[in-house]
Amino acid sequence: MTETLLELQHTGLDIPVGGRLLPVVHDVTLTIARGESVGLVGESGSGKSMTARTIMRLTRHDWRPRGAVRFAGEDVLAMGSRRLRQLRGAEIGMIYQDPRAHTNPVRTNGDSLLEGMLAAGVPRQEATERALGLLASVGIPDGVRRMAQYPHQLSGGLLQRIMIAAAMSMQPQLLIADEPTTALDVTTQEEVMAIIGEQRTERGLSLLVITHDLDLAAAVTDRIAVMYAGAVLEVAPSRSLHREARHPYTVALMTSRPALGSRRRIQTIPGRPVSAFEVGEGCVFAARCPFAVDHCRTERPELREVDGHQVACHRIDEIGDEIDALRGEL
Amino acid sequence: MKEALRVVGRGLITLLVASFVIYLALSLAPGDPATALAGNRATPEQVETLRQELGLDRPVVVRYAAWLAASLHGDLGRSLQFRQDTASLIEPRLGVTFLLVGYAFLLILVFGIGLGLLPSVRSWLSWPVVVVTALGISIPAFVAAMILIQVFALNLGWFPVLGTSNGDLRDQLWHLTLPAIALAISWVAYVGQITRASVREQAGKEHVDTARGRGLAPRAIFSKHVLRNAAIPIITISGLALAALVAGSIVVETAFGIGGIGSLLVTSVLAKDYDVVLAISMIFVLAFVVATTVADLALVALDPRLRSKMSA
Numbered sequence: 001m002t003e004t005l006l007e008l009q010h011t012g013l014d015i016p017v018g019g020r021l022l023p024v025v026h027d028v029t030l031t032i033a034r035g036e037s038v039g040l041v042g043e044s045g046s047g048k049s050m051t052a053r054t055i056m057r058l059t060r061h062d063w064r065p066r067g068a069v070r071f072a073g074e075d076v077l078a079m080g081s082r083r084l085r086q087l088r089g090a091e092i093g094m095i096y097q098d099p100r101a102h103t104n105p106v107r108t109n110g111d112s113l114l115e116g117m118l119a120a121g122v123p124r125q126e127a128t129e130r131a132l133g134l135l136a137s138v139g140i141p142d143g144v145r146r147m148a149q150y151p152h153q154l155s156g157g158l159l160q161r162i163m164i165a166a167a168m169s170m171q172p173q174l175l176i177a178d179e180p181t182t183a184l185d186v187t188t189q190e191e192v193m194a195i196i197g198e199q200r201t202e203r204g205l206s207l208l209v210i211t212h213d214l215d216l217a218a219a220v221t222d223r224i225a226v227m228y229a230g231a232v233l234e235v236a237p238s239r240s241l242h243r244e245a246r247h248p249y250t251v252a253l254m255t256s257r258p259a260l261g262s263r264r265r266i267q268t269i270p271g272r273p274v275s276a277f278e279v280g281e282g283c284v285f286a287a288r289c290p291f292a293v294d295h296c297r298t299e300r301p302e303l304r305e306v307d308g309h310q311v312a313c314h315r316i317d318e319i320g321d322e323i324d325a326l327r328g329e330l
Numbered sequence: 331m332k333e334a335l336r337v338v339g340r341g342l343i344t345l346l347v348a349s350f351v352i353y354l355a356l357s358l359a360p361g362d363p364a365t366a367l368a369g370n371r372a373t374p375e376q377v378e379t380l381r382q383e384l385g386l387d388r389p390v391v392v393r394y395a396a397w398l399a400a401s402l403h404g405d406l407g408r409s410l411q412f413r414q415d416t417a418s419l420i421e422p423r424l425g426v427t428f429l430l431v432g433y434a435f436l437l438i439l440v441f442g443i444g445l446g447l448l449p450s451v452r453s454w455l456s457w458p459v460v461v462v463t464a465l466g467i468s469i470p471a472f473v474a475a476m477i478l479i480q481v482f483a484l485n486l487g488w489f490p491v492l493g494t495s496n497g498d499l500r501d502q503l504w505h506l507t508l509p510a511i512a513l514a515i516s517w518v519a520y521v522g523q524i525t526r527a528s529v530r531e532q533a534g535k536e537h538v539d540t541a542r543g544r545g546l547a548p549r550a551i552f553s554k555h556v557l558r559n560a561a562i563p564i565i566t567i568s569g570l571a572l573a574a575l576v577a578g579s580i581v582v583e584t585a586f587g588i589g590g591i592g593s594l595l596v597t598s599v600l601a602k603d604y605d606v607v608l609a610i611s612m613i614f615v616l617a618f619v620v621a622t623t624v625a626d627l628a629l630v631a632l633d634p635r636l637r638s639k640m641s642a
Contacts, residue, residue: 056543058539058542058543085545085546085547086545087545088542088543088544088545089543089544089545090545093543094540094543096536096539096540098536101535101536101537102536102537102539102540103537103540104537104540104541104554104555104558104559105537105559105633105634105635106558106559106562106632106633106634106635107554107555107558108634111554112540115541115544115546115550115554116544116545116546119544119545119546119547119550120545150634150635152634152635163540166544170544170545
């Protein structure tokens, strides 16, 4: 087993709403090894991005992270602000869903590219050279011109490449990509994912890809963690998740996807998606799960190792046949 | 550069249009300069002759063109009331008005922006700032003037009650302090509110999270990503404030007995001193256009999106 780089243990996040602390992330347990690529998938509002923010402590001062976040063995939640600034950028880089909203419109692309390096004390000359090299490596040959331009003069795809170059400039060990292609058009999406993949293999980078796109996650990751209502319900190898999903939610998610060339009617999951703060003490999926019993509604299940997957379900041993039957419809 | 020229050109056109509208409005105002000039005992025929002599029987567009041509050569007509050149009448009074407006504008920038920034330095100050600025906005300049005179001039005796000084700059500023405060007070509050709201909005932007995620220190984030962007609406409002201060000087100069062009405008209107009213109105329009144009130029310098939207 390779060395663990990032470790989340029962990580959660509570934020104050109207004077009360409400959970937006309940329980995320996940590890990422050095050089590994892990996908975090889930519906909108399942807490994926909030998990990413918790990892980098990009939280507001009145938000309350829970559990443990360890990066290279060091407790992130215990870091002081000075140590945290080193962690951000230099050890964990992040790219975001909407590169336009995440770039300051009144500063040049060069300013955005260099600011992290300059803040870390890299001399401007060296930072500029490094930035030009990085721009070339993400497919921007005319870096000098692009750096003098402003964000609004660039397309979304170009801007996202600059974001990737900026994240890489600090030579982080982990890159968190939060829906990196959702705001881009389809042809650009592939290019951007390919660039992220190249950077990963060249630099031995660990990757956490946050997406609601299961196919995208399967294509660029080694393992996938499935989140629902603020909790990770199943972690599985990307190759086998589709065929061998274990958790009732994951299986339902797989059968509710449209497939090209299939005339099968799309299945839906009964009920409506719930937010993390709506679920009670029990399993977050209990309200919509066809197999839920009283026990599921009172006690939250822990992730357990089942045939190479990690599954958080009390009844996983009892409902194997039913799950197989459901999956048979795929 | 191109956009800067465009802004200046727009200002010149505004100036031309606005000056014509003012000219038109004054020519439609009740009170005929010829009647006033001819005096009470003139016969209708004498008045009519005078009208022709003054060129008042010509169409307003022609009269405007003639006035414009003359005023561009420095000839602003004659004051009936003071029996002297309008230009030489206005000139010595311009300085004190500009000093008053400049003083008030400085107060607005320093205290307005300062007030608006307080909540980002100490978050518990947010609520007090909201209350103070809401109160400040609702104080009209003439009410502020009366209160200031009563408290700081009459009761405490810290400042003179009325008038201007002919002494050195320090003495002049001492005389203008209360008037400037009266003039500035509601704009200080307004600029304070805009600053607070703008900084707050910018601090919540997603690109600020990006900067945090790159490991920037809070101070650098505030100056490069929050303040820089928040300055855009602050500059717009400040430009409007400067323009409005010139008009506001009418009330404040009258209240404090300051011999600037604002108080001259009031006496000239009462005396139907046509050429003087026209000239001072035009100076106000000029000041207004210059203030907003300078603000627009500052915006172009600060916001790259304004620069290339046109050229693209």
